[in-house]
Amino acid sequence: MLPEAVMQKAEKEFLNWNNTGMSVMEMSHRSKEYMSVAHLAEADLREVMEIPDNYKVLFLHGGASMQFAGIPLNLTQPDDVVDYFDTGVWSAKAIKEAARYVNVNVVAGGETNPTEISDTSTWRFSPDAKYIHLCSNETITGLAFQEAHLEHIFAQGKTVIADMSSDILSRPIDVSRYGIIYAGAQKNIGPAGLAIMVVRDDLIGLARDITPSLLNWKTYADNESMFNTPATYSWYLAGLVFDWLKTTGGVANIAKVNQRKAQKLYDYIDQSSFYHNSITTEQRSWMNVTFFLKSDALDAVFLDASQKAGLLSLKGHKAFGGMRASIYNAMPEEGVDTLITFLTAFAEQHANES
Numbered sequence: 001m002l003p004e005a006v007m008q009k010a011e012k013e014f015l016n017w018n019n020t021g022m023s024v025m026e027m028s029h030r031s032k033e034y035m036s037v038a039h040l041a042e043a044d045l046r047e048v049m050e051i052p053d054n055y056k057v058l059f060l061h062g063g064a065s066m067q068f069a070g071i072p073l074n075l076t077q078p079d080d081v082v083d084y085f086d087t088g089v090w091s092a093k094a095i096k097e098a099a100r101y102v103n104v105n106v107v108a109g110g111e112t113n114p115t116e117i118s119d120t121s122t123w124r125f126s127p128d129a130k131y132i133h134l135c136s137n138e139t140i141t142g143l144a145f146q147e148a149h150l151e152h153i154f155a156q157g158k159t160v161i162a163d164m165s166s167d168i169l170s171r172p173i174d175v176s177r178y179g180i181i182y183a184g185a186q187k188n189i190g191p192a193g194l195a196i197m198v199v200r201d202d203l204i205g206l207a208r209d210i211t212p213s214l215l216n217w218k219t220y221a222d223n224e225s226m227f228n229t230p231a232t233y234s235w236y237l238a239g240l241v242f243d244w245l246k247t248t249g250g251v252a253n254i255a256k257v258n259q260r261k262a263q264k265l266y267d268y269i270d271q272s273s274f275y276h277n278s279i280t281t282e283q284r285s286w287m288n289v290t291f292f293l294k295s296d297a298l299d300a301v302f303l304d305a306s307q308k309a310g311l312l313s314l315k316g317h318k319a320f321g322g323m324r325a326s327i328y329n330a331m332p333e334e335g336v337d338t339l340i341t342f343l344t345a346f347a348e349q350h351a352n353e354s
C-alpha cells in the first residue's frame with residue numbers, strides 16, 4: 001500500500017499541479033515544472049537516506065530485475081569472477097542473469113527457499129571477486145540479513161551491492177558501506193515502473209562496450225536520468241513518498257514503527273499453536289511476515305474470511321505457500337493490530353478443525 005496522505009495529495013493535484021493547468025502526467029519531462037518535481041524527489045531521497053555527495057541517484061527503467069543484467073555489464077568483463085549470496089528467489093534470479101555474463105561464485109545458500117542464512121564459517125568468498133551481491137530482504141520468504149552478517153561482508157573490503165527492493169527506507173543504513181543499493185519502487189517507494197539506484201561515483205563509466213545505452217549507468221548519470229523519457233508519474237509519486245517520510249520523522253522514526261509492527265506480529269505467531277513462522281528468529285524480515293496455518297486445508301477458508309474482513313493480499317507467494325503479511329512503511333500500526341485480532345478470532349473458530 002501507499003501512504004494515504006500521499007494518495008490524497010496526488011488526488012488533489014491530479015488534474016492541476018501547482019496551478020499549471022496540467023497534470024504531472026501531461027508535462028514534458030524537460031519542462032521546468034517537471035524538472036522541479038524530479039529534482040525535489042532526488043533531494044528528498046538524499047536527505048532521508050543521508051546519501052553522501054560521492055554517490056549518484058539514478059532513476060531507472062526495467063525494475064530491479066533489469067539490473068540483474070545491468071550490474072555485471074557495468075562492472076565486469078566476461079572472465080571476471082563475482083560473489084553472490086543465494087538466499088532465496090530474488091537472489092537466485094540475480095545469479096541466473098549474472099551467470100550469462102560473468103563467472104558467479106555462490107558464497108552461501110542455494111537451497112530452495114532457505115529459511116536461514118548459514119553461519120559465516122561456511123561462507124566461501126572468492127579472493128578476486130569484483131563485487132559481492134546480496135538481497136538484503138528476501139521478499140517471498142521474509143528472510144533478511146542480520147547486522148552481524150553484513151559486518152562480516154563489509155569486512156571483506158569489496159564493493160558490496162544490495163538489492164533492497166523490499167526493505168529500502170525501512171530503517172537507517174550507512175550508504176557509504178555499499179558500492180550500490182538498488183530497488184524496484186513498487187514495494188516501499190511508490191508505484192511500479194521505476195527503479196532507483198544509489199551508486200558510488202567510481203563505479204560509473206566501467207561498462208562493457210556491448211552494454212545497451214539504457215543499461216549503462218553513465219547514460220543516466222550524464223543525463224540526470226533523462227536520456228529518454230523516464231517514468232514521470234512514478235517518479236513524482238516516489239517524490240511524494242520521500243516527502244511524507246521526511247515530514248513524519250524520517251527513516252529513524254519509521255524504523256521504530258516497523259520494528260514494533262513486525263515484533264508484535266511475530267510474538268503473536270510464536271505463542272500461537274495455530275500459526276507458525278519458519279524463519280530463523282534473528283533473520284526475520286520487518287517487511288514481509290510469512291506464516292503457515294496448522295493445516296493448509298484451511299488456507300482457502302482463511303483467505304476468504306480475511307478478505308471479507310478487509311485484510312487484503314495475505315496469500316503467500318506460490319513459491320513458498322502459506323500466508324504473507326507485507327507490512328511495508330505505509331502500513332499503519334493499526335493495520336497490524338487489526339490483523340492480529342483477526343488471526344486470534346480465526347484460530348479460535350477453527351481450533352478443532354484440521
Ligand SMILES: *Cc1c(COP(=O)(O)O)cnc(C)c1O
Nearest residue numbers: 063064065090139163165166184
Ligand atoms: C520485487 C522484487 C524484485 C523485482 O522487482 P521488479 O522491479 O519487478 O524487477 C527484485 N528483488 C526483490 C528483493 C524484490 O522484492
